[in-house]
Amino acid sequence: MLAGSLFIAPAVAAKPALQVMSSSALVLDVNSGQTLYQKNPNQVRPIASLTKLMTALVVLDAKQNLNDVITVDESDRDLLKGTHSRIRMGTKVTRRDALHLALMSSENRMASALARHYPGGKPAFIRAMNNKARQLGMRSSRFYDSTGLTTRNVSTARDLSKLVAAAYRQPLIRQFTQDTSREMRFNSPAYTLMFNNTNPLVKNSDWDVHLSKTGYTDEAGRCLVMRAKPDNRELAIILLNAQGKRTPVGDANRIRQWLRS
Template identity: 55%
Template sequence: MKHKLRAALLVVAMLGLGTQSPLSAAAVGKSEQQSAKKDPVKKPHGHAKSAGKKSSHGHAASTKAPRKVAGKSASGKTMAATGSKTQLAHGVSKKHIRHAALADMDPSRLALYSASALVIDQSNGQVMLEKHPDMVVPIASISKLMTAMVVLDAKPDLQEVISIGDEDVDGLKGTRSRLPVGTTMTREAAMLLALMSSENRAAHALGRHYPGGMPAFVQAMNKKAQSLGMYNSRFEEPTGLSSNNVSTAHDLARMVAAAARYPEIRSYSTTAEAKVELNGRIRDFHNTNALVRSDTWEIGVSKTGYISEAGRCLVMQARVADKPVVIVLLDSQGKMTRVGDANRIKRWMESASLVTERRRV
């Protein structure tokens, strides 16, 4: 009997070696799948196209031809102002890849140092980012965009020679100028220097030579603001030196969008540098916005501003992440923080655009 029982157990044991339960078979299959995943065999590249996908604009750089503005100096000699700017049409960047969520639209997530900020997508009017956009604040030399529009609306002779007089000297803030009293130049050259280098005497002279003089000019500035829907804005003079020139980020976005429709303003405000002959000497002038010299920015309209009451200000119409946008940055503390804020906004937009493109593939 014992021999029969041992034989039966031996047969059962031998049969057990050749079979597996469904559970143990599944465990083996899972182990094989995990081993396959660890196998360092490279996969086809067919599903990795989105990481390096470019927009229709690609990364081809285009360079504007030098601009020339003719005028006269006090000595009667011909004056030439030239400037050039290299622009870069942006595709989808391969760098700075990160996932951008809707929560990133919170300005605190971008660490903006401007007290008031606004970014608007011009293609659909959508507000992409805002921070105290309706706060009424002094706007300093951002005022000069309105000055240029009012001058151009009057359709004056841009080649007419105007002069810098005693009335154009800043008696409010005591700021200096590279345009001595008695300097003459064309109205076009004065507008170039006002928009590019934020020359206060040039801007004041433009208003003073307006039909009807300065009172008529200031009235025209405020009338233009009302026509643009800038209901929280007020202008007292053409330079922005007065802290009574006030507006909001929302109002200034309307003004920048309107200014972008003037070819002269687009050209002069984005000129990187100019050589101007004044009183027999060639002088170099540079744009107050360093971003116009950057190959990574495609800027259509630019203006900076600063007085102590307004802080550092910057407004731009630009193309970022293949979108036409208006960027308004007001009351930024520190010399470079407005530029830093603009770059942070640009990187955020490009990163968000890249994630969107990758999701579409």
């Protein structure tokens, strides 16, 4: 270099901005606890069927016999949103299978029946849900039913990261939310149905999904929470209030690509 000449360091390319379409988002590195990305993480929103992770925790905390048979009846019909269910009235099912379908395929009638067959019925179940939320430090979360059909079930992305962590500690919740599909044979009445996971990413081995749950109502938008290990990095991903059926999956893939960069 000549005396008096000015040295100019080579330019370093800036990391591209992450464009997440969900209204609220949180991405955590599970091992370090580091927040990798956040967008409105403390905004309180309806959470739709993400509720069912809390439903599962309450059922398992109560240590009810999972082999007990429970019955779906008219009180499990959705009169709030009028959503369709293929589960017939009068269907008898084990508590284990009801929990499986509530988590994997977000079956509302199963989630309702689980709460109804809790000691003290649905009122006691809802109290247990809110007690569990307080125990987990979910200060901005409130629960009013076991399905998530009501808009009064609310939380934040930050609170839901605590719910995901608690749910992950339950092997049965991990197993049921990882299952891609399940043929369910009911004996009374006798019929057989195939159920699929509501999160298409569980079928993608590159994502290595360890736990997931989706949710949707008009008010909550499309929601997705996951614990996954893409590219050998353990992540917790919470996405709330996306518009468009494929948007949460698109956001998850955008997050993954951004982290690679």
